[in-house]
Amino acid sequence: MNDYAIKSYAYNKEVRIYAASSTHLVEEARKIHQTWPTATAALGRILTVSAMMGLMYKEEETITVRVKGDGPIGSMLVEANAKGEVRGEISNPRVYLKYEEGPKKGKLNVGAAVGSGFLHVTKDLKMKDYFTSSSELQTGEIGDDFTYYFALSEQTPSSVGVGVLVAPDMHVLAAGGYILQLMPNVKEETIKKIEEVIGSIPPMSTLIQEGKTPEDILHILACGTEQILERHPISYTCHCSKDGFARSLSALDEKTLHELIHEDGGAEIECHFCGKKYQFSKEELEKIRDDRKKVE
Ligand SMILES: [Zn+2]
Structure with a gap:
Protein backbone atom coordinates (compact mmCIF):
# COMPACT_ATOMS: atom_id res chain seq x y z
CA MET A 1 0.00 0.00 0.00
CA THR A 237 10.17 13.27 -4.23
CA CYS A 238 13.15 15.41 -5.21
CA HIS A 239 13.08 17.31 -8.50
CA CYS A 240 16.73 18.32 -8.47
CA SER A 241 18.51 18.50 -11.85
CA LYS A 242 21.89 19.21 -13.34
CA ASP A 243 20.49 22.44 -14.82
CA GLY A 244 19.40 23.58 -11.38
CA PHE A 245 22.88 23.04 -9.96
CA ALA A 246 24.44 24.73 -13.01
CA ARG A 247 22.40 27.81 -12.07
CA SER A 248 23.73 27.62 -8.48
CA LEU A 249 27.29 27.33 -9.79
CA SER A 250 26.75 30.32 -12.03
CA ALA A 251 25.79 32.33 -8.92
CA LEU A 252 29.16 31.60 -7.26
CA ASP A 253 31.68 34.40 -6.91
CA GLU A 254 34.47 34.66 -9.48
CA LYS A 255 37.19 33.42 -7.13
CA THR A 256 35.39 30.23 -6.10
CA LEU A 257 34.49 29.38 -9.69
CA HIS A 258 38.09 30.07 -10.75
CA GLU A 259 39.36 27.68 -8.05
CA LEU A 260 36.95 24.95 -9.15
CA ILE A 261 38.16 25.28 -12.74
CA HIS A 262 41.90 25.73 -12.24
CA GLU A 263 42.64 23.99 -8.95
CA ASP A 264 40.01 21.25 -8.71
CA GLY A 265 39.56 20.79 -12.46
CA GLY A 266 35.86 20.10 -12.03
CA ALA A 267 33.19 19.82 -9.40
CA GLU A 268 30.93 17.21 -7.88
CA ILE A 269 27.75 18.45 -6.28
CA GLU A 270 25.58 16.30 -4.07
CA CYS A 271 21.91 17.13 -3.57
CA HIS A 272 21.20 17.60 0.17
CA PHE A 273 17.67 16.30 -0.26
CA CYS A 274 18.15 13.06 -2.21
CA GLY A 275 21.89 12.38 -2.19
CA LYS A 276 22.11 12.31 -5.99
CA LYS A 277 25.55 13.37 -7.26
CA TYR A 278 26.14 15.59 -10.28
CA GLN A 279 29.54 15.88 -11.98
CA PHE A 280 30.68 19.06 -13.70
CA SER A 281 33.78 18.76 -15.88
CA LYS A 282 36.33 21.54 -16.22
CA GLU A 283 34.85 22.35 -19.66
CA GLU A 284 31.31 22.54 -18.31
CA LEU A 285 32.44 24.88 -15.55
CA GLU A 286 34.24 27.07 -18.10
CA LYS A 287 31.05 27.20 -20.16
CA ILE A 288 29.06 28.26 -17.07
CA ARG A 289 31.62 31.00 -16.43
CA ASP A 290 31.65 32.18 -20.07
CA ASP A 291 27.85 32.18 -20.38
CA ARG A 292 27.72 34.29 -17.26
CA LYS A 293 30.07 36.81 -18.81
CA LYS A 294 27.87 37.01 -21.92
CA VAL A 295 24.87 37.94 -19.76
CA GLU A 296 26.89 40.61 -17.99
ZN1 LIG B 1 17.79 15.89 -5.20
Whole structure:
Protein backbone atom coordinates (compact mmCIF):
# COMPACT_ATOMS: atom_id res chain seq x y z
CA MET A 1 0.00 0.00 0.00
CA ASN A 2 1.38 3.39 -0.95
CA ASP A 3 1.42 6.45 1.26
CA TYR A 4 -1.56 8.76 1.10
CA ALA A 5 -3.38 11.47 2.96
CA ILE A 6 -7.07 12.13 3.27
CA LYS A 7 -8.74 15.45 3.68
CA SER A 8 -12.16 15.59 5.26
CA TYR A 9 -14.79 17.51 7.12
CA ALA A 10 -16.32 16.28 10.32
CA TYR A 11 -18.90 17.36 12.89
CA ASN A 12 -21.17 18.99 10.34
CA LYS A 13 -18.29 20.91 8.70
CA GLU A 14 -17.28 22.53 11.98
CA VAL A 15 -13.98 20.66 11.89
CA ARG A 16 -11.47 19.82 9.16
CA ILE A 17 -9.26 16.75 9.55
CA TYR A 18 -6.26 15.56 7.56
CA ALA A 19 -4.91 12.07 8.21
CA ALA A 20 -1.95 10.36 6.56
CA SER A 21 0.02 7.16 6.37
CA SER A 22 3.63 7.93 5.52
CA THR A 23 5.59 4.74 6.22
CA HIS A 24 7.23 4.52 2.78
CA LEU A 25 8.25 8.15 2.49
CA VAL A 26 9.79 8.15 5.97
CA GLU A 27 11.67 4.94 5.14
CA GLU A 28 12.87 6.60 1.93
CA ALA A 29 14.16 9.56 3.97
CA ARG A 30 15.90 7.17 6.37
CA LYS A 31 17.68 5.41 3.51
CA ILE A 32 18.78 8.64 1.84
CA HIS A 33 20.03 10.34 5.01
CA GLN A 34 21.14 7.17 6.83
CA THR A 35 19.36 8.41 9.93
CA TRP A 36 19.58 6.65 13.28
CA PRO A 37 16.27 5.87 15.04
CA THR A 38 15.62 9.10 16.97
CA ALA A 39 16.64 11.21 13.97
CA THR A 40 14.40 9.02 11.77
CA ALA A 41 11.48 9.70 14.10
CA ALA A 42 12.12 13.46 14.27
CA LEU A 43 12.57 14.00 10.53
CA GLY A 44 9.79 11.50 9.75
CA ARG A 45 7.32 13.37 11.95
CA ILE A 46 8.11 16.68 10.24
CA LEU A 47 7.85 15.07 6.79
CA THR A 48 4.46 13.58 7.69
CA VAL A 49 2.94 16.81 9.05
CA SER A 50 4.44 18.83 6.17
CA ALA A 51 2.96 16.44 3.58
CA MET A 52 -0.51 17.07 5.05
CA MET A 53 0.13 20.82 5.29
CA GLY A 54 1.18 20.88 1.63
CA LEU A 55 -2.34 19.75 0.73
CA MET A 56 -3.72 22.94 2.30
CA TYR A 57 -2.19 24.90 -0.60
CA LYS A 58 -2.85 25.25 -4.33
CA GLU A 59 -1.02 24.04 -7.44
CA GLU A 60 2.44 25.62 -7.56
CA GLU A 61 2.50 26.89 -3.98
CA THR A 62 5.12 25.39 -1.67
CA ILE A 63 6.01 25.52 1.99
CA THR A 64 9.35 25.14 3.72
CA VAL A 65 9.36 24.00 7.33
CA ARG A 66 12.49 24.51 9.43
CA VAL A 67 12.94 23.12 12.90
CA LYS A 68 15.99 24.53 14.62
CA GLY A 69 16.69 23.27 18.09
CA ASP A 70 19.69 23.16 20.39
CA GLY A 71 19.61 19.36 20.68
CA PRO A 72 22.08 16.99 18.99
CA ILE A 73 20.04 16.81 15.75
CA GLY A 74 20.70 20.48 15.01
CA SER A 75 18.30 21.66 12.33
CA MET A 76 15.93 19.97 9.93
CA LEU A 77 14.35 21.41 6.83
CA VAL A 78 11.41 20.02 4.87
CA GLU A 79 9.83 21.26 1.66
CA ALA A 80 6.29 20.28 0.73
CA ASN A 81 3.88 21.11 -2.07
CA ALA A 82 0.25 20.76 -3.04
CA LYS A 83 1.05 17.62 -5.06
CA GLY A 84 1.81 15.70 -1.88
CA GLU A 85 5.55 15.72 -2.54
CA VAL A 86 7.99 16.24 0.32
CA ARG A 87 11.76 16.19 0.68
CA GLY A 88 13.94 17.01 3.65
CA GLU A 89 17.40 17.41 5.08
CA ILE A 90 18.88 17.05 8.54
CA SER A 91 22.11 18.42 9.94
CA ASN A 92 23.00 15.46 12.16
CA PRO A 93 21.32 12.18 11.17
CA ARG A 94 23.27 10.12 13.72
CA VAL A 95 21.13 10.54 16.80
CA TYR A 96 19.81 7.64 18.85
CA LEU A 97 18.46 8.87 22.18
CA LYS A 98 15.97 6.98 24.33
CA TYR A 99 14.16 7.84 27.55
CA GLU A 100 16.23 6.44 30.37
CA GLU A 101 13.44 6.36 32.92
CA GLY A 102 9.78 7.12 33.57
CA PRO A 103 6.71 5.80 31.76
CA LYS A 104 8.34 6.25 28.34
CA LYS A 105 11.48 4.33 29.30
CA GLY A 106 13.07 2.71 26.24
CA LYS A 107 11.09 4.87 23.76
CA LEU A 108 12.77 7.27 21.36
CA ASN A 109 13.36 10.63 23.02
CA VAL A 110 12.65 12.98 20.13
CA GLY A 111 12.17 15.99 22.44
CA ALA A 112 15.71 15.75 23.81
CA ALA A 113 17.16 15.09 20.35
CA VAL A 114 15.53 18.25 18.96
CA GLY A 115 15.88 20.46 22.05
CA SER A 116 14.64 24.03 22.50
CA GLY A 117 14.38 26.41 19.61
CA PHE A 118 11.99 27.46 16.89
CA LEU A 119 9.69 26.17 14.19
CA HIS A 120 9.63 28.35 11.07
CA VAL A 121 7.20 27.94 8.20
CA THR A 122 7.89 29.83 4.96
CA LYS A 123 5.17 29.96 2.33
CA ASP A 124 5.94 30.56 -1.30
CA LEU A 125 2.56 31.48 -2.72
CA LYS A 126 4.18 32.39 -6.08
CA MET A 127 3.61 36.05 -5.42
CA LYS A 128 6.52 38.42 -5.02
CA ASP A 129 7.24 37.84 -1.36
CA TYR A 130 7.69 34.88 0.88
CA PHE A 131 5.75 34.71 4.12
CA THR A 132 7.49 33.29 7.17
CA SER A 133 5.90 32.67 10.55
CA SER A 134 7.71 31.28 13.53
CA SER A 135 6.82 29.84 16.89
CA GLU A 136 8.81 28.54 19.80
CA LEU A 137 9.22 24.76 20.10
CA GLN A 138 7.09 23.52 23.00
CA THR A 139 8.50 20.05 23.65
CA GLY A 140 10.55 19.28 20.54
CA GLU A 141 8.29 16.25 20.05
CA ILE A 142 7.05 17.85 16.79
CA GLY A 143 3.29 17.14 17.15
CA ASP A 144 2.95 19.57 20.09
CA ASP A 145 5.16 22.07 18.31
CA PHE A 146 2.91 22.14 15.25
CA THR A 147 -0.22 22.33 17.45
CA TYR A 148 1.23 25.46 19.03
CA TYR A 149 2.36 26.84 15.67
CA PHE A 150 -1.16 26.59 14.18
CA ALA A 151 -2.73 28.28 17.19
CA LEU A 152 -0.17 31.06 17.41
CA SER A 153 0.83 31.79 13.82
CA GLU A 154 -2.26 30.83 11.88
CA GLN A 155 -4.85 31.55 14.58
CA THR A 156 -6.34 28.14 13.87
CA PRO A 157 -6.98 26.06 16.97
CA SER A 158 -5.64 22.64 15.99
CA SER A 159 -4.48 19.33 17.28
CA VAL A 160 -1.59 17.56 15.60
CA GLY A 161 -0.69 13.94 16.27
CA VAL A 162 2.16 12.19 14.52
CA GLY A 163 4.22 9.06 15.09
CA VAL A 164 7.04 7.06 13.55
CA LEU A 165 7.76 3.52 14.63
CA VAL A 166 11.32 2.28 14.07
CA ALA A 167 12.33 -1.41 14.10
CA PRO A 168 15.37 -2.68 16.04
CA ASP A 169 17.21 -3.04 12.71
CA MET A 170 16.53 0.71 12.16
CA HIS A 171 14.04 0.48 9.28
CA VAL A 172 10.68 2.24 9.51
CA LEU A 173 7.83 -0.06 10.54
CA ALA A 174 5.05 2.49 10.38
CA ALA A 175 4.48 6.24 10.23
CA GLY A 176 1.43 8.42 10.15
CA GLY A 177 -0.39 11.34 11.66
CA TYR A 178 -3.28 13.75 11.65
CA ILE A 179 -4.04 17.46 11.74
CA LEU A 180 -7.41 18.41 13.17
CA GLN A 181 -8.51 22.03 12.79
CA LEU A 182 -11.49 23.87 14.19
CA MET A 183 -13.36 25.97 11.65
CA PRO A 184 -14.51 29.47 12.64
CA ASN A 185 -18.14 28.28 12.91
CA VAL A 186 -17.34 25.58 15.47
CA LYS A 187 -19.87 25.20 18.30
CA GLU A 188 -18.96 25.01 21.97
CA GLU A 189 -20.40 21.48 22.33
CA THR A 190 -18.28 20.26 19.38
CA ILE A 191 -15.14 21.65 21.01
CA LYS A 192 -16.04 19.77 24.20
CA LYS A 193 -16.58 16.55 22.26
CA ILE A 194 -13.22 16.93 20.49
CA GLU A 195 -11.40 17.62 23.72
CA GLU A 196 -12.82 14.34 25.04
CA VAL A 197 -11.80 12.42 21.92
CA ILE A 198 -8.28 13.86 21.83
CA GLY A 199 -7.87 13.29 25.56
CA SER A 200 -8.66 9.60 25.16
CA ILE A 201 -7.13 8.72 21.78
CA PRO A 202 -4.09 6.40 22.13
CA PRO A 203 -0.71 7.82 21.01
CA MET A 204 -0.24 7.91 17.24
CA SER A 205 2.61 5.38 17.50
CA THR A 206 0.22 2.88 19.11
CA LEU A 207 -2.44 3.40 16.42
CA ILE A 208 -0.02 2.93 13.54
CA GLN A 209 1.54 -0.07 15.25
CA GLU A 210 -1.93 -1.61 15.33
CA GLY A 211 -2.09 -1.07 11.58
CA LYS A 212 -4.75 1.66 11.68
CA THR A 213 -5.29 3.36 8.32
CA PRO A 214 -5.83 7.12 7.84
CA GLU A 215 -9.54 6.27 7.46
CA ASP A 216 -9.54 4.47 10.84
CA ILE A 217 -7.80 7.39 12.55
CA LEU A 218 -10.20 9.84 10.95
CA HIS A 219 -13.13 7.71 12.08
CA ILE A 220 -11.92 7.78 15.70
CA LEU A 221 -11.31 11.55 15.64
CA ALA A 222 -14.61 12.32 13.92
CA CYS A 223 -16.70 9.89 15.99
CA GLY A 224 -18.25 8.68 12.76
CA THR A 225 -19.21 12.13 11.43
CA GLU A 226 -16.47 12.26 8.77
CA GLN A 227 -17.14 13.30 5.17
CA ILE A 228 -14.07 12.50 3.09
CA LEU A 229 -13.33 15.18 0.48
CA GLU A 230 -10.27 13.72 -1.17
CA ARG A 231 -7.57 11.05 -1.03
CA HIS A 232 -4.16 12.15 -2.18
CA PRO A 233 -0.92 10.19 -2.69
CA ILE A 234 2.06 11.54 -0.75
CA SER A 235 5.70 10.72 -1.49
CA TYR A 236 9.33 11.61 -0.93
CA THR A 237 10.17 13.27 -4.23
CA CYS A 238 13.15 15.41 -5.21
CA HIS A 239 13.08 17.31 -8.50
CA CYS A 240 16.73 18.32 -8.47
CA SER A 241 18.51 18.50 -11.85
CA LYS A 242 21.89 19.21 -13.34
CA ASP A 243 20.49 22.44 -14.82
CA GLY A 244 19.40 23.58 -11.38
CA PHE A 245 22.88 23.04 -9.96
CA ALA A 246 24.44 24.73 -13.01
CA ARG A 247 22.40 27.81 -12.07
CA SER A 248 23.73 27.62 -8.48
CA LEU A 249 27.29 27.33 -9.79
CA SER A 250 26.75 30.32 -12.03
CA ALA A 251 25.79 32.33 -8.92
CA LEU A 252 29.16 31.60 -7.26
CA ASP A 253 31.68 34.40 -6.91
CA GLU A 254 34.47 34.66 -9.48
CA LYS A 255 37.19 33.42 -7.13
CA THR A 256 35.39 30.23 -6.10
CA LEU A 257 34.49 29.38 -9.69
CA HIS A 258 38.09 30.07 -10.75
CA GLU A 259 39.36 27.68 -8.05
CA LEU A 260 36.95 24.95 -9.15
CA ILE A 261 38.16 25.28 -12.74
CA HIS A 262 41.90 25.73 -12.24
CA GLU A 263 42.64 23.99 -8.95
CA ASP A 264 40.01 21.25 -8.71
CA GLY A 265 39.56 20.79 -12.46
CA GLY A 266 35.86 20.10 -12.03
CA ALA A 267 33.19 19.82 -9.40
CA GLU A 268 30.93 17.21 -7.88
CA ILE A 269 27.75 18.45 -6.28
CA GLU A 270 25.58 16.30 -4.07
CA CYS A 271 21.91 17.13 -3.57
CA HIS A 272 21.20 17.60 0.17
CA PHE A 273 17.67 16.30 -0.26
CA CYS A 274 18.15 13.06 -2.21
CA GLY A 275 21.89 12.38 -2.19
CA LYS A 276 22.11 12.31 -5.99
CA LYS A 277 25.55 13.37 -7.26
CA TYR A 278 26.14 15.59 -10.28
CA GLN A 279 29.54 15.88 -11.98
CA PHE A 280 30.68 19.06 -13.70
CA SER A 281 33.78 18.76 -15.88
CA LYS A 282 36.33 21.54 -16.22
CA GLU A 283 34.85 22.35 -19.66
CA GLU A 284 31.31 22.54 -18.31
CA LEU A 285 32.44 24.88 -15.55
CA GLU A 286 34.24 27.07 -18.10
CA LYS A 287 31.05 27.20 -20.16
CA ILE A 288 29.06 28.26 -17.07
CA ARG A 289 31.62 31.00 -16.43
CA ASP A 290 31.65 32.18 -20.07
CA ASP A 291 27.85 32.18 -20.38
CA ARG A 292 27.72 34.29 -17.26
CA LYS A 293 30.07 36.81 -18.81
CA LYS A 294 27.87 37.01 -21.92
CA VAL A 295 24.87 37.94 -19.76
CA GLU A 296 26.89 40.61 -17.99
ZN1 LIG B 1 17.79 15.89 -5.20
